[in-house]
Amino acid sequence: MADSENEITAELVHDLLRDQHPDLAGLAIRExxxxxxxxMWRLGDELAVRMPRTERAPALQRKERRWLPVLAPRLPLPVPTPVRIGEPSARFPRPWSVMTWVRGEPLDCASISRDDHAADTLAGFLRALxxxxxxxxxxGSDRGAHPKKCTDGFEAFLRAAVPGGVAADARAIRDVWDDAVAAPEWEGPPVWLHGDLHPANVVVSEGTLSGVIDFGDMFAGDPAWDLAAAWLLLPAGAGSRFFEAYAQADEATIRRARGLAALKSLFLMLMGQKGERGLPGGKPAWGxxxxxxxxxxxxxx
Structure with a gap:
């Protein structure tokens, strides 16, 4: 969770820019x-400053700085790419980054209205990635394993989410999960994955997907972990269109992806709950x- 020892303010961000990147210090800053x-702080119209607030954040930023310049040129949607690096200092003890700004509204604050276009766009993005x-x-660290290795987490999430209104569907949810557990493992080479595709990590414009953000959890592994996004991001009924357009997922991969989508859906529900059953760090819209x-x-x- 967040480290509260270092208060991050607009004044601090401005001072760090003035000290280390003075040519950017005159741009408007807004959280x-x-x-x-x-x-994150918007910097002018084209850039953003990302200030680490957890212990693991600097390592995630280093990963993005290393690999996004490699991946971005072949991806068909805008993604944030590093522009400058901020070094640790007496004012702020962690490294920080200036990235390109990806225009659009996060999906957890907006909606998709062009279902087929969004399905085709997501499929094209993931094919390229x-x-x-x-x-x-x-x-992967806490992600990437076959569903059978994630059963303890699934059971814990299901038990916690049942009082939230899914009691009647508990058997159906478990059936989806059991089918994913029974599916064969990924036998192909590890492929590049975003690793954390959910509504807060994609942006939309004009009713369709227009960008993908936050690659801190990227890793190489089973594509099923990203293909779960067919259910997490797209409107009802768009999943079949997505898999037709993606055209690279066999039946076993779709089964694993569907189970992982159930797992991630339960996680989002718990992240959106308040009280002792909820998980910290989420937003009310995530439920x-x-x-x-x-x-x-x-x-x-």
């Missing part, structure tokens, strides 16, 4: 709502988003 590992990764690519995604998971097929 952007949200952010789990980083607080999901190529064999080099041996030195980062591995409804998780329930809607879970309904899409159960209706698929």
């Amino acid at each position: 952007v709502a949200g952010g789990w590992d980083n607080r 999901h190529v064999e990764a080099p041996a030195e690519a980062p591995a 409804p988003a998780g329930r809607a995604a879970l309904a899409r998971v159960l209706a698929f097929g």
Whole structure:
């Protein structure tokens, strides 16, 4: 969770820019709502300053600075790319980054109205991203395993979410999960993955997907972890169109992806809850988003 020892203010951001990147210090600074590992400040019209607020955030930023310049040129949607690096100092003890700004509204604050276009766009983005990764690519930490290795987490999320209104569907949810657990493992080479595709990590414009953000959890592995986005991001009924356009997922991969979508939907629901059953760090909008995604998971097929 967030480290509260270092208060991050607009004045601090301005002072750090003035000290280390004075040519950017004259640009307008305004805070952007949200952010789990980083607080973000819009810098002018084209840039953003990302300030680490958790212990793990600097490592995630280093990963983005290393790999996004490699991936971005071949991706069909805008993604944030590093422009400058901020060094630790007496004013702020962690490294920080200046990135390009990706225009659009986060999906957890907006909606998709052009269903087919969004399905085709997401499929095209993931086809371009999901190529064999080099041996030195980062591995998954708490993500990337076959669903059978995530069963304890699934059961804990399901038990916690049942009082939130899914009791009648508990058996159906578990059936989806059991099918994913029974699916064969990924036998292809590890491919590049975003690793954390959910409504707060994509942006929309004019009713469709227009950018993908926050690559701090990127890793190489089973594409099913990203393909769960078909249910987490797209409107009801768009999943079939997505998989037709993606055209690279066999039946086993879709089964794993659907189970992982159920897992992630439950997680979003818990992130949106308040009280002892909820998980810290989420937003109230994530609860409804998780329930809607879970309904899409159960209706698929």
